[in-house]
Amino acid sequence: MVPEITEPAREASKQPCPPRVLLKGGLVADTQARMLVRADVLVEDERIAQVVPEGVSVPEAERVLDVRDCLLLPGFVNAHTHSYATLSRHVGSGLPLEPWMVHTWANTMGRTAQETKLSALLAALEAVKTGTTALLDHLGGDVMTTSAALEAYDELGIRASVAPMISDLALPDTVGVPTGQWPAASHANSPAFLPANANELLAGTDELHRTWHGRNGRISVFLGPSAPQRCSTGLLERCAELAEKLDVGVHTHLLETRAQAAVPPPPGARSWVGHLRSVGLLSPRLSVAHGVWLDGEDMADLAESGVTIVHNPQSNLQLGSGIAELGQWRSRNVPVALGTDGVNCGGSMDMLSSMRLAAILHRPGQPDPARWESAWSVLELATRAGAHALALADAGTLRTGMKADLSVFDIRTSTFATHEDPLASLVFSSYDHRARWVMVGGRLVVDDGVVTTVDEHAIVAEAAEVHQHLLRRNDKYAEMARAQQAFLTRVSAEATPPREIMPFRR
Ligand SMILES: [Zn+2]
Numbered sequence: 001m002v003p004e005i006t007e008p009a010r011e012a013s014k015q016p017c018p019p020r021v022l023l024k025g026g027l028v029a030d031t032q033a034r035m036l037v038r039a040d041v042l043v044e045d046e047r048i049a050q051v052v053p054e055g056v057s058v059p060e061a062e063r064v065l066d067v068r069d070c071l072l073l074p075g076f077v078n079a080h081t082h083s084y085a086t087l088s089r090h091v092g093s094g095l096p097l098e099p100w101m102v103h104t105w106a107n108t109m110g111r112t113a114q115e116t117k118l119s120a121l122l123a124a125l126e127a128v129k130t131g132t133t134a135l136l137d138h139l140g141g142d143v144m145t146t147s148a149a150l151e152a153y154d155e156l157g158i159r160a161s162v163a164p165m166i167s168d169l170a171l172p173d174t175v176g177v178p179t180g181q182w183p184a185a186s187h188a189n190s191p192a193f194l195p196a197n198a199n200e201l202l203a204g205t206d207e208l209h210r211t212w213h214g215r216n217g218r219i220s221v222f223l224g225p226s227a228p229q230r231c232s233t234g235l236l237e238r239c240a241e242l243a244e245k246l247d248v249g250v251h252t253h254l255l256e257t258r259a260q261a262a263v264p265p266p267p268g269a270r271s272w273v274g275h276l277r278s279v280g281l282l283s284p285r286l287s288v289a290h291g292v293w294l295d296g297e298d299m300a301d302l303a304e305s306g307v308t309i310v311h312n313p314q315s316n317l318q319l320g321s322g323i324a325e326l327g328q329w330r331s332r333n334v335p336v337a338l339g340t341d342g343v344n345c346g347g348s349m350d351m352l353s354s355m356r357l358a359a360i361l362h363r364p365g366q367p368d369p370a371r372w373e374s375a376w377s378v379l380e381l382a383t384r385a386g387a388h389a390l391a392l393a394d395a396g397t398l399r400t401g402m403k404a405d406l407s408v409f410d411i412r413t414s415t416f417a418t419h420e421d422p423l424a425s426l427v428f429s430s431y432d433h434r435a436r437w438v439m440v441g442g443r444l445v446v447d448d449g450v451v452t453t454v455d456e457h458a459i460v461a462e463a464a465e466v467h468q469h470l471l472r473r474n475d476k477y478a479e480m481a482r483a484q485q486a487f488l489t490r491v492s493a494e495a496t497p498p499r500e501i502m503p504f505r506r
Contacts, residue, residue: 021043021444075395078354079339114148116146146164154218157440159440161251166205173195175263218441251286294325312341383396
């Protein structure tokens with residue numbers, strides 16, 4: 001029932017891109033100088049061969065795109081998302097994370113490989129259409145289903161780091177509420193109440209790495225412990241060792257909600273960040289999503305260790321998790337990237353929405369406008385900083401020699417007609433975030449607004465059908481989630497974190 005990729009699309013996806021593509025006369029974002037430059041960009045194979053001011057001669061190209069009325073940006077990097085969520089868009093909506101999560105699990109339980117592939121295709125479609133060229137998918141599931149998501153990314157042609165999301169503790173231990181205190185009817189036969197086998201989880205990641213890492217120069221496999229409080233100390237230590245051995249990144253959630261901040265770290269650790277240090281995970285390899293409930297010492301530790309925090313402003317608001325202290329992170333020089341989170345808590349895969357929120361959400365707490373985020377600074381978070389988090393050494397800027405990962409936005413709309421700063425218009429004012437052309441590694445994945453590698457309409461039509469099927473098929477689990485909802489909502493509300501939330505603290 002899930003669409004097989006159509007043969008013509010499959011053929012198209014195999015075809016090499018033309019050896020040379022010239023993007024002629026566009027407004028090119030020089031993110032280092034923070035200015036737009038009218039220039040020609042020549043792409044040869046997978047790289048940017050030349051960026052030259054308009055008028056300077058460039059070699060002939062097999063394909064020339066007239067981008068005079070367009071903005072050329074480095075492709076966005078979505079440094080934290082969960083692709084499964086595209087088939088669960090409104091599951092658990094209107095709830096805080098703790099009860100929301102059990103609804104999400106209920107809906108995703110037993111996903112087949114084909115369903116997982118479909119959700120990844122949907123996520124990647126939405127991503128490339130809005131100018132994203134690379135994403136990090138923190139994805140739960142077994143080797144077979146995760147392989148299906150990787151297949152989706154490979155076929156669609158987006159750059160993807162998949163961090164298989166693993167956790168070996170049973171749900172009651174992860175929220176610090178013993179099984180005996182849960183409503184009895186709420187967890188009979190719930191797989192979430194059983195611990196998982198750490199050996200098997202790590203063997204799965206290892207196998208995925210062996211099979212997929214480096215595929216077509218676009219796929220990587222990271223370690224993906226779900227969150228420190230959801231993993232045993234042994235599993236976290238072994239994640240650190242395996243990441244070192246494989247020389248790959250590690251991605252995890254960290255201190256997202258009040259309830260998580262109220263779960264005490266293991267004995268001997270000052271905080272959950274201290275625990276990450278003691279298991280050997282604090283290093284530039286690590287990126288952590290959310291970090292809403294970090295204290296000053298945590299931030300200093302992350303900055304010193306070169307850990308990237310991935311800011312997911314919409315998800316933090318939509319789940320009522322809190323307002324992360326972006327200003328504090330920035331003034332302490334913690335590396336920061338941006339993500340959307342899964343679309344069932346972050347709205348969509350549109351990175352421009354994340355950029356807009358990141359730019360304005362923190363202004364009320366900062367009286368000095370010179371220190372506010374700008375269109376340029378959030379573009380930097382969404383491109384170069386994201387590329388760093390995904391270990392993409394030669395992506396994230398539009399410069400000669402870099403990977404040709406770029407997005408092209410048409411500026412012939414009312415948004416841009418009366419504004420002299422097209423980048424600011426795009427970030428603060430645009431109501432239509434679709435990119436006209438998107439290139440990943442020199443290949444046009446979106447060509448004049450159309451995704452070239454897969455059949456978008458067939459995928460969207462199938463998604464609607466599969467979503468209804470999942471609701472029916474997993475209703476028995478949804479019933480369990482409904483029985484846990486009130487209890488977990490109370491756990492969330494009554495959690496007493498070690499500090500008060502200070503949404504507008506300077
Ligand atoms: Zn997440």
